[in-house]
Amino acid sequence: MNNKITFDPTRLPPEAETLRAEVRNFLQKEIQIGTFVPHAGDGYDQEFSRKVGDMGWIGMTWPRKYGGQERSHLERYVVTEEFLVAGAPTKAHFTADRQSGPVLLKYAPESLKQKILPSITRGECSFAIGMSEPDSGSDLFAAKTRAKRCDQGWRVNGRKVWTSFAHRADYMIALLRTSSATEGNRRYGLTQFLVDMKTPGILVNPIINSTGQHDFNEVIFEDAILPKDRMLGDVDMAWKQATSELSFERSGPERFLENIYVLTELIRVLGRKPDQRGSEGIGRLVAQLHTLRQMSISVAGMLNAGKEPSLEAAVVKDVGTNWEQKLPNYARDLAAFIDDEGNNRAPFDKLIENATIVSPKYTIQGGTREILRGIIARGLGLR
């Protein structure tokens, strides 16, 4: 039997369930006072992020000296899960909380950690991810945006694309080419940098997504100068750093709960006594969701234990995003024959319409379906 993929059995500890009650209470109050409307808008609200920071729920696994709470990845899991189910606007802090902060913790010079990490935990500082380029998406190691040493530090020229919320972010963690790849190692020659988005020479152009909203961008660098201390980790060696970042990016509940409102709305619209087809369909979806959740919690448990479950994270992202991508169609099918009594269907149909337009992105962002399956096959020794 092949044991290269291992999902350690993990249960959420009692303190995580206590925290869940606190988070739910907070979210209900925020909805009541009108801070946000669940699952509405572009999900970006700096003021709300500040309130989350006040609760101690950003960077909560980080050391106290950097503003963290030294709580477990399993407690963070519960917070993420509750925010997703409530449809809360977390985009102003989520990227920094999930992956940029952990990268800084591991690779930034001490002075930068002290300056930036506490402001992330206060919900005052937001991040963008600068990996993809016009000719470098799945193949990250083809990145061409160049950082050249100069007297002041590094001079950057080139173009990033699909950069989510770059137009609102304070900083970006950018993957830049500092040397050519070598014949023996085409991954060599890339370095990660912390980029202040207010740096002269950075131009952010909007890209409008399929729902008509502005969330991602093209980011152009024209002789932008980065100070020397903005380099993260070792020069030319980012290929080692970027892969551990991806375990954080790929395994969380956001990989199958982004459109969970489709399931809750389906349950509402089918009513208290669904027919056999409806009951069976909901049963199937809930069983699949439960299994995905157990797998994802297991990855959180392994991260908590200091392991690097990158293969398991790829499995969660692949299975999770395919599940949520199929959900709108499946729900539409299950609800096909319900009566439109009292205009019961209208909100369901509206949500399904939106979810259908959004759903193609799930299997692209954070690594495409084909790339993930390639990683899994390699991990299993099949290629």
Ligand SMILES: Cc1cc2nc3c(=O)[nH]c(=O)nc-3n(C[C@H](O)[C@H](O)[C@H](O)COP(=O)(O)OP(=O)(O)OC[C@H]3O[C@@H](n4cnc5c(N)ncnc54)[C@H](O)[C@@H]3O)c2cc1C
């Ligand atoms: C909503 C959203 C938000 C995003 N946000 C960000 C962000 O904030 N920052 C950022 O840097 N990027 C972001 N991206 C970009 C995303 O990471 C890339 O779109 C993704 O990595 C794919 O790259 P690509 O679009 O260049 O497609 P390509 O890499 O050109 O792929 C095209 C197709 O070819 C397939 N393919 C490619 N290589 C192989 C292979 N070796 N084997 C088999 N099939 C292959 C792919 O699976 C895909 O189907 C975002 C994307 C989306 C959809």
